[in-house]
Amino acid sequence: MSAFVTILKKELKAVTRERTIVIAIIIQLFIASFSSAILVGLMSLYDPEAIGLSARIRLRVGIVGDRSDPLVDLLRQNQVQVVPFETLEEASEAFSEGRIEAALLIPQSDTGSGRGLRHVSLFLPESEALYTLILMVLRDPLKQYESYLREQNGIHLKFADIEGRPSTLHEFRYGVILPLLMFFPAFITGSMVIDSLSEELANHTLDTLWSAPVSLHVIVGAKIAAPVLLAGGQCVLWATLLYVNGILIRNLVLVLLMATLNAAIIGVTSVFIVLYFKDRERSQFTYSLFILLSTSLGYAFDVSPVTVITRLATGDYYTGISDVAVYGLVLLGLLAGLFSLNKKLLSRVA
């Protein structure tokens, strides 16, 4: 046991001495923050309600034509300031003087019965960014107007009045950011195990270590344990960061356990890979392929640990310790396989 602790300490010390793990931590922080920032930016375009943006933008729209049309009321209800004009030329002038941001041409509707197609014309600025922004704000009133016309046509859509909250941000937090932060450390674990073992193999130092009265199980075990510990630590760090940012993780202990188990499973698998190929280059290549493959496989066959983490963190009724235990069993199986095989795999080095 003391040999195990010694090697473990040595591994951890090497990591702190090289300090490059700091790079990995900054990268994760950067990816998570950047994608949140980007998401909030993008969301303002396709789900403005979600961040309450449309309420904050005061848009002035010039109206030419039928001012009694229901569309004008709908615009007002959506906090759009309506400015009437007699002709398009006047509206155009007002636009160039900066008094309005957009203009709508609403022709008199022919019959008033609402049958048939209704055409309106919308005039927007040339700039791509303003164009997108204004269209996004006007989308809601225009959609409501369309529903109104549709009702006039005698068509009723079901489920139109569900109350709920915009879900994009919620889905992104629990479906993307949380799994990303919980699995990235695991991904690093595998790489570190491969680096550590292949470096010993390349420098022929493993033989020396092995010939000392230390069993191979202890060496390999410690080399897996060190990065797994680091992964667990990183996950705790990310959970804290999420908590500070107001993202609540339910079943926190199970989520962390699951993330650490996953790191250990990946760590053991990468020992198989590196003992098979012996050199860093091919091992890392195969390992990256393996990660890619297992992620897509998990996705295709619905056994993804990502789903388990997401469900645990959102407090799903049916997900609990038994789902985590399954992964514990997988780890035990892999470890058993490793310890019965690793002497055979390694003996081929000589």
Place this chain on the structure above:
Amino acid sequence: MPFPYLYTILLIARQEVTRIRTRFRGRASPVAMVLLLVGILLLLLTFRRGVVQGKGLYRIAVSPDGPLIQDERFEVTTVPSSVRYALLDAGAVDLYVDDDRVVHYGAERSLYAAGALKTYLEKQELARAGQSYGPERAFPLRVGVQRFPIEQARQEEEVLIPSLMAPPLPFAQVVAVSLHLFPVFFVNVFFTGGFMHEKMDRRITVLLSAPVTPFQVIAGKMVPYILLALVSVVCVAALLKGNVLMALLIFTPVVLFTFSVYLMVPLVYRTFKDTTFISMLATTIITSYLVFPAMFSGINDLSYVSPLTLAVKMYRGQPFGLKEYLTSTTPMYIIFALAMYAGSRMLNEEYLMRFRPLYRKAADAIYLLISRRHLNISIFVLSLLLVPIVYMVQLVAMVVSLNLPIRYAVGTLLIVAVVVEEVAKSAGIVVLIEQRVVRSTKSILLLSCLAGLGFLLGEKGLLYISVSIVSETMLSAALFGAGMLWLPLVAHIVFTSVVCLLTARLGARSYPLALLTGSALHVVYNLAVLGVI
């Protein structure tokens, strides 16, 4: 052989190909091949199904006469209506849906589920209405969109149907276009591996003692992988049914850029673990630089800093001009040229083999980059070229600082940005002071002036380029209207001189202290300019 210089490069390239082939001979080859093929296949299948965020996030109970819900976010069970309240009260399901109603139980997750289902069912209902009533009755509103100014005779108009308006985001296309990058990342594992292999048994010593230049070594080891990467680009473009020639035109500079970043990995690494972390850094830099701007293609013209925006346009069948092409690809070629220059200066045994802290490695690299015969020009160019990197670091700092409460975030950012700038301007000079190449106060002052001037030129140049892409003229007016160039120039020079002179007086070990002093002055100056004090 008429071109002996090129011939040597080809010779080294051939050696590299042989090395890789022996790696994948024997029992390794079938395993890797099968894995690779299955991986590609699965990846394609996954992408075909579309990437869902938050798979299985919501649980929904549907009555037997309820709507069909086919969305991977929802885990759907059919239940008789008699048990619905029991299920909802227990929180076992988030929603109960019957023929025309959705019932939630008020908890947060239930409300989010309702919001998500609302968007989904709305789409379904619209499709149903379109099918049963025909497009004219189901979608009775047409909005013709035109651009200001109006006076021109009728322009062509874009016709929109509000309920079918797609978000303007090219998400899916950006993901598809990023597929081109995947194989390139994989190829780079072997490219860096090639150098590590040389370093491992000190083979590089033998190689460099032969009559070859470092440039030839780098070029020779790079050529096979660049070709391989280009082949993969062609394959992916063909698979995605894009224009292969156009894809090559767009992705060749991207591939060169990728290799320039990865070239730095084997040059600075000390242990295997370093390689992993530094490669990760390289991948992150490349991906964020290329992918994130492309997310805004069609929304903001600044997206043209990334060539992926051009690729998105290509797959959409939209045209782009030579100006856009040059805007996004010229930086890539410049970076490649710089990396090749830096690489050939850094590729020597002593630099490669020494185990030193990373900041020392960086300092040594700067020292190697500076031409001893043209100190003044070197320092000027160095601080000019560091400007884009400074901006990148500041951008990262900004993004990361968003995790702090906004007041602290702004404060931290102000300080970090200043420190980064001061490091960029003074690093070259301080390295020269440390190596005792420069000693006199006069020459330190001269170099500080040049560093300040170079930095300011770089700063304004970058600003000019980015502003000229953005069409909004008001922005450029705001930035250049003040017409104050001499004040920032003097300020830059003064702060750099303070840092460098203090370092010269107190010794290189006190550089951090000198840096803090210069930065403190800079922060005070910034606050004064901003009108805070």
